[in-house]
Amino acid sequence: xxxxxxxxxxxxxxxxxxxxxxxxxxxxxxxxxxxxxxxxxxxxxxxxxxxxxxxxxxxxxxxxxxxxxxxxxxxxxxxxxxxxxxxxxxxxxxxxxxxxxxxxxxxxxxxxxxxxxxxxxxxxxxxxxxxxxxxxxxxxxxxxxxxxxxxxxxxxxxxxxxxxxxxxxxxxxxxxxxxxxxxxxxxxxxxxxxxxxxxxxxxxxxxxxxxxxxxxxxxxxxxxxxxxxxxxxxxxxxxxxxxxxxxxxxxxxxxxxxxxxxxxxxxxxxxxxxxxxxxxxxxxxxxxxxxxxxxxxxxxxxxxxxxxxxxxxxxxxxxxxxxxxxxxxxxxxxxxxxxxxxxxxxxxxxxxxxxxxxxxxxxxxxxxxxxxxxxxxxxxxxxxxxxxxxxxxxxxxxxxxxxxxxxxxxxxxxxxxxxxxxxxxxxxxxxxxxxxxxxxxxxxxxxxxxxxxxxxxxxxxxxxxxxxxxxxxxxxxxxxxxxxxxxxxxxxxxxxxxxxxxxxxxxxxxxxxxxxxxxxxxxxxxxxxxxxxxxxxxxxxxxxxxxxxxxxxxxxxxxxxxxxxxxxxxxxxxxxxxxxxxxxxxxxxxxxxxxxxxxxxxxxxxxxxxxxxxxxxxxxxxxxxxxxxxxxxxxxxxxxxxxxxxxxxxxxxxxxxxxxxxxxxxxxxxxxxxxxxxxxxxxxxxxxxxxxxxxxxxxxxxxxxxxxxxxxxxxxxxxxxxxxxxxxxxxxxxxxxxxxxxxxxxxxxxxxxxxxxxxxxxxxxxxxxxxxxxxxxxxxxxxxxxxxxxxxxxx
Numbered sequence: 001x002x003x004x005x006x007x008x009x010x011x012x013x014x015x016x017x018x019x020x021x022x023x024x025x026x027x028x029x030x031x032x033x034x035x036x037x038x039x040x041x042x043x044x045x046x047x048x049x050x051x052x053x054x055x056x057x058x059x060x061x062x063x064x065x066x067x068x069x070x071x072x073x074x075x076x077x078x079x080x081x082x083x084x085x086x087x088x089x090x091x092x093x094x095x096x097x098x099x100x101x102x103x104x105x106x107x108x109x110x111x112x113x114x115x116x117x118x119x120x121x122x123x124x125x126x127x128x129x130x131x132x133x134x135x136x137x138x139x140x141x142x143x144x145x146x147x148x149x150x151x152x153x154x155x156x157x158x159x160x161x162x163x164x165x166x167x168x169x170x171x172x173x174x175x176x177x178x179x180x181x182x183x184x185x186x187x188x189x190x191x192x193x194x195x196x197x198x199x200x201x202x203x204x205x206x207x208x209x210x211x212x213x214x215x216x217x218x219x220x221x222x223x224x225x226x227x228x229x230x231x232x233x234x235x236x237x238x239x240x241x242x243x244x245x246x247x248x249x250x251x252x253x254x255x256x257x258x259x260x261x262x263x264x265x266x267x268x269x270x271x272x273x274x275x276x277x278x279x280x281x282x283x284x285x286x287x288x289x290x291x292x293x294x295x296x297x298x299x300x301x302x303x304x305x306x307x308x309x310x311x312x313x314x315x316x317x318x319x320x321x322x323x324x325x326x327x328x329x330x331x332x333x334x335x336x337x338x339x340x341x342x343x344x345x346x347x348x349x350x351x352x353x354x355x356x357x358x359x360x361x362x363x364x365x366x367x368x369x370x371x372x373x374x375x376x377x378x379x380x381x382x383x384x385x386x387x388x389x390x391x392x393x394x395x396x397x398x399x400x401x402x403x404x405x406x407x408x409x410x411x412x413x414x415x416x417x418x419x420x421x422x423x424x425x426x427x428x429x430x431x432x433x434x435x436x437x438x439x440x441x442x443x444x445x446x447x448x449x450x451x452x453x454x455x456x457x458x459x460x461x462x463x464x465x466x467x468x469x470x471x472x473x474x475x476x477x478x479x480x481x482x483x484x485x486x487x488x489x490x491x492x493x494x495x496x497x498x499x500x501x502x503x504x505x506x507x508x509x510x511x512x513x514x515x516x517x518x519x520x521x522x523x524x525x526x527x528x529x530x531x532x533x534x535x536x537x538x539x540x541x542x543x544x545x546x547x548x549x550x551x552x553x554x555x556x557x558x559x560x561x562x563x564x565x566x567x568x569x570x571x572x573x574x575x576x577x578x579x580x581x582x583x584x585x586x587x588x589x590x591x592x593x594x595x596x597x598x599x600x601x602x603x604x605x606x607x608x609x610x611x612x613x614x615x616x617x618x619x620x621x622x623x624x625x626x627x628x629x630x631x632x633x634x635x636x637x638x639x640x641x642x643x644x645x646x647x648x649x650x651x652x653x654x655x656x657x658x659x660x661x662x663x664x665x666x667x668x669x670x671x672x673x674x675x676x677x678x679x680x681x682x683x684x685x686x687x688x689x690x691x692x693x694x695x696x697x698x699x700x701x702x703x704x705x706x707x708x709x710x711x712x713x714x715x716x717x718x719x720x721x722x723x724x725x726x727x728x729x730x731x732x733x734x735x736x737x738x739x740x741x742x743x744x745x746x747x748x749x750x751x752x753x754x755x756x757x758x759x760x761x762x763x764x765x766x767x768x769x770x771x772x773x774x775x776x777x778x779x780x781x782x783x784x785x786x787x788x789x790x791x792x793x794x795x
Contacts, residue, residue: 004029005029006029006030006031006032006035006057007021007023007028007029007030007039007051008021008028008030008031008035008036008038008039008057008154009031009035009057010057011031012031013029013030013031017029019031019032019033019035019036020036021036021039021040021043022043023039023043023048023051024048024051024052035154037152038152038153038154041152041153041154042109042113042153042154047109047112047113047153049108050106050108050109054106075143075144075147075159075312075313076142076143076144081094081143084159084160084312085143085159090137090138090139091121091135091136091137091138092135092136092137092138092143093133093134093135093136094133094134094143094159095131095132095133095134095159095160096131096132096133096134096147096150096157096158096159096160097130097131097157097158097159097160098110098125098130098131098132098150098155098156098157099130099155099156099157106125106155107125107126108125109153110123110125110132110150110153110155111123111124111125113149113150113153114134114146114149114150117141117146117149118140118141119136119137119139119140119141120134120135120136120137120141120146121135121136121137122134122135123135131160132150132157134146158311158312159312176231176286176289176290177290179227179228179230179231179286180228180283180286180287180290182223182224182227182228183224183228183229183279183282183283183286184283184287186220186221186223186224186228186279187224187276187279187280187282187283189220190217190220190221190275190276190279190280191276191279191280193213193214193216193217193220193275193276194217194275194276196213197210197213197214197273207269211266211269214262214265214266214273214275215266217273217275217276218262218263218266218273218275220275220279221259221262221275221278221279224278224279224282224283225255225256225259225278225282228282228283228286229252229255229282229285229286231248231286231289232248232251232252232255232285233248233252233256235248236248236249236251236252236253245430245431245434249430249434250430250433250434250437250460250461250463251285251460251461253434253460254281254457254460254461255278255281255282257453257457257460258274258277258278258453258454258457259274259275259278261274261453262274262275262278272450272453272454274453274454274457277454277457277768281461281772284774285461285776289780310327310343310345310346310379310380310399310401311327311342311343311344311345312326312327312328313325313326313327313345314326314327314330314336314345314346315336315337315338315339316330316334316335316336317334317335317336317337317389322337327345327346328395328396330345330346330392330395331392331395332392332393332394332395333391333392334346334391334392335351335389335390335391335392336348336389336390336392337387337388337389337390338377338383338387338388338389338390339383339387340355340383340384340385340386340387341382341383341384342382342383343379343380343381343382343383344357344377344378344379344380344381344382344383344390345379346379346390346392346393346394346395346399347376347377347378347379347392347393347394347395347398347399347400348376348377348390348391348392348393348394349374349375349376349377349390349391349393350371350372350373350374350375350377350388350389350390351373351374351389351390351391352373352388352389353373353386353387353388353389354370354371354372354373354386354388355370355371355383355384355385355386355387355388356368356369356370356371356384356385357369357371357377357381357382357383357384358381358382358384359378359381359724368384368385369725371388374554376393377390378399378400378401379399379400379401380401404484404489404723429468429755433459433460433463434460436459436463436759436763437456437459437460437463440452440455440456440459440762440763441453441455441456444456444765448765451765454768455762455763455765457772458762458765458767458768458771458772459759459762459763461772461776462758462759462761462762462767462772462775462776463755463758463759463762467747467750467751467754467776467779467780467782467783468748468751468752468755471744471747471748471750471751471783472744472747472748474747474783474784474787474788475740475743475744475747475787475790476496476740476744477787478740478743478787478788478790478791479496479736479737479739479740479790481791482736482790482791482793483733483736486729486732486733486736487722487723487724487726487729488720488721488722488723488729488730488732488733489720489721489723490719490720491718491719491720491721492719495703495719495720495737496737496740496741497737497741498684498686498702498703498719499703499720499733499734499737499738500734500737500738500741501684501702501703502638502683502684502685502686502702502703502734503637503638503639503683503684504638504639504640504641504679504682504683504684504685504686505633505638505639505640505641505685505686505688505730506640506641506642506643506675506676506679506685506686506687506688506701507640507641507642507643507660507688508642508643508644508645508672508687508688508689508690508694509642509644509646509650509651509654510547510549510602510620510644510646510690511690511707512688512689512690512707512727513622513623513626513642513654513658513727514620514621514622514623514626514654515620515621515622515623515725516620516690516707517551517620517621518549518551518552518602518618518619518620519552519618519619519620520535520552520553520556520616520617520618520619521617521618521619522616522617523535523614523615523616523617524614524615524616524617525613525614526611526612526613526614526615527611527612527613527614528606528613528614531614534606534613534614535553535556536556536557536558536560536561537561537578537583537606537613538553538556538585538606538614538616539553539554539555539556539557539558539561540557540558540561540562540563540576540578541563541566541574541575541576541578541583541585541606542574542585543557543563544563544566544568544574544576545568545574549604549618552616552618560579561578561579562578562579563576563577563578564576564577564578565577569586569590572586572587572589572590572645572668573585573586573587573590573591573604574586581608581609582608582609583606583607583608584606584607584608585604585605585606585607586604586605587604587605587645587646587647587666588603588605588647589647589666590605591605591606591607591612592607592612593605593607593612593615602617602618602619602620602646602648602650603615603616603617603618603648603650604616604618622654622657622658623725623726623727625726625727625728626657626658626727627657627658627659628728629727629728629730629731630658630659630660631659632728632731633731634659636731636734639662639679639683640659640660640662641660641662641663641664641679642654642655642660642662642663642664642665643664643667643672643675643676643687643697644663644664644665644666644667645665645666645667645668645669645672646665646666647665647666648665651663651665652665669694669695669696669697670696672687672694672696672697673696673697673700676697676700676701677700680701680702684702684703685701685702685703686701686702686703686704686705686730687700687701687703687704687705688705688706688707688727688730689704689705689706689707689718690706690707694706698718703719703720704718704719704720705718705719705720705721705722705730706718706720706721706722707721707722707725720733736790736793739790739793740790743786743787743789743790746786747783747786747787750779750782750783750786751779751783754775754779758772758775
């Protein structure tokens with residue numbers, strides 16, 4: 001029997017009729033107490049029409065979120081409000097970003113819920129931007145109360161703050177709109193006089209009236225040519241000074257050439273004028289650019305707003321208790337309290353408490369991740385269950401979210417090889433257009449001189465390679481936004497191409513196929529007699545290592561043991577002098593225990609200068625989606641292998657469980673690199689790794705993938721970083737790359753096809769100048785719209 005859907009959010013109801021709300025005299029099933037509470041709040045406020053007119057279901061409400069979630073008191077602090085509240089006389093105004101708005105009914109609901117609240121003077125909700133502008137009287141109602149009332153009907157609101165880039169973008173947008181509006185107004189005026197002139201050809205318009213209309217048209221067209229069209233000139237000049245011609249060169253020549261020729265005809269009193277054509281195609285060009293800019297901003301916004309997820313305030317723990325301070329005032333070493341439902345304000349380490357955190361903003365994975373003492377937490381992630389105390393380890397640009405934003409920016413600027421190729425040919429393409437236009441003018445001037453100018457004008461405008469230039473950047477920007485959403489960071493140029501070319505995937509074992517969360521299952525004493533002592537010595541040696549194995553020994557550290565001359569033998573183990581005695585810990589071969597019988601469990605050995613002291617059996621869970629990922633890779637035609645430094649039979653056991661037959665174990669970093677190079681003679685190879693010892697092989701593979709939890713040096717060598725724990729994000733990334741490649745090819749096919757189609761028509765005089773401008777703008781919009789389809793991909 002199919003379960004009921006929640007009347008509020010549309011999710012399946014798995015609790016039968018445990019939660020219901022009476023809406024329009026009918027008991028409607030709810031999936032959780034959260035949706036029940038929100039729907040009751042809406043009905044109690046007399047806003048049942050929301051359910052009548054909404055076109056999309058509401059957001060699912062988190063039933064486990066306690067009341068503390070709605071504590072917005074920190075936003076009432078004067079020093080915090082300075083950043084986003086505008087005060088005029090006794091009123092305050094704030095712009096709020098509101099999560100959960102799905103349709104116009106949501107905006108209606110919020111406005112009607114709040115506009116009758118005492119103290120709120122005005123509220124405007126924009127369902128498109130998902131923002132609300134609220135003016136209120138601070139003496140009668142606090143901002144935290146307003147946020148609480150919005151939260152009570154199922155929406156999460158927070159003060160909206162624009163960053164410098166957005167401010168610049170808004171300023172440029174306003175200037176562009178002014179240019180566009182002026183061009184539109186002038187075009188209408190010029191067209192009126194143009195119609196009079198055209199009519200005059202049939203009614204013998206007197207010369208003085210014709211000249212009057214031409215002079216007025218010249219005046220109205222002047223601001224279009226000398227102000228509205230400025231972006232084209234600046235772009236053309238920059239390209240000329242850089243030694244490369246871009247598409248705006250031909251457009252600028254067309255606009256200025258037509259205007260100057262028309263001015264000469266007006267002054268001399270003979271010849272044709274093209275003021276209406278100049279104004280009209282400048283207007284259409286600007287209109288096309290405006291829509292194009294909006295579409296590109298939409299494509300990039302999903303990959304540039306991560307920093308907005310970091311809260312504005314934090315609960316700082318002091319000697320006298322807790323106090324709320326602006327998050328930007330935190331310093332490294334501060335202790336902050338993160339309550340359930342709140343967002344972590346800075347990167348840090350848990351020093352008290354245990355909870356689970358939603359790290360979806362980093363990894364794209366909605367399932368909470370359990371965190372306990374000494375676990376790292378990151379700014380922007382959400383604490384779900386219990387209060388935790390966090391010692392701040394990084395603030396500002398040193399935080400992980402800032403690093404991800406920098407990587408995103410770098411990835412967005414990376415161009416596939418085809419984009420670089422298009423860039424190189426666009427220069428020649430523009431030269432070709434100019435030559436074609438010159439030849440067109442000469443031929444028409446000889447045979448049909450009266451039409452030579454406007455035909456040349458049409459050639460210059462119609463063949464402008466705008467769509468060609470937009471074909472790849474828009475698609476790459478959209479794909480980068482999807483990567484961010486699913487927790488994949490592309491670090492190096494050409495990743496999108498490499499992902500589609502890989503035919504052989506090689507996995508490291510520990511920390512890649514397995515979770516890398518190693519624990520000591522048991523300790524076998526061989527020559528030693530004191531288990532506590534060998535564990536302390538091992539922990540002392542491992543203290544300087546970043547390998548996942550080292551974490552297994554952290555809890556056995558003893559301050560009575562200290563290490564000197566510690567050496568990391570990459571891919572083998574560690575050696576050092578502990579309390580005056582030399583020890584080695586690592587693989588059986590490294591410590592000289594090769595004669596000991598191997599086991600299926602992962603194990604390492606501890607030895608002193610003369611004998612093997614102990615064997616540590618380690619356990620590490622296999623990643624939950626490892627087998628499914630391997631299966632998908634095989635089904636897609638990829639060969640899959642393991643290259644591990646582990647010598648135990650545990651490698652075969654893991655390989656068997658995930659379905660990999662090609663197993664290579666006991667490899668040194670150089671051995672892994674040689675193996676990959678051997679595979680590369682047959683196909684492109686992708687290498688997964690997470691440890692320092694994987695850095696050389698990652699650098700040598702065609703495509704290198706590092707797990708987000710891996711060592712920094714590994715991530716710095718990788719082309720791709722998977723921020724979450726899911727290997728399946730790699731296959732998702734491959735699918736996105738394939739779709740991106742397909743979109744880019746479609747865009748290029750359309751752009752080149754359009755130009756090849758329009759050139760003969762324009763050269764033979766079958767395209768009027770304003771029609772050419774319309775065609776060129778439409779061509780660019782089609783390319784941008786096609787790229788935006790990528791944003792609708794759901795993974």
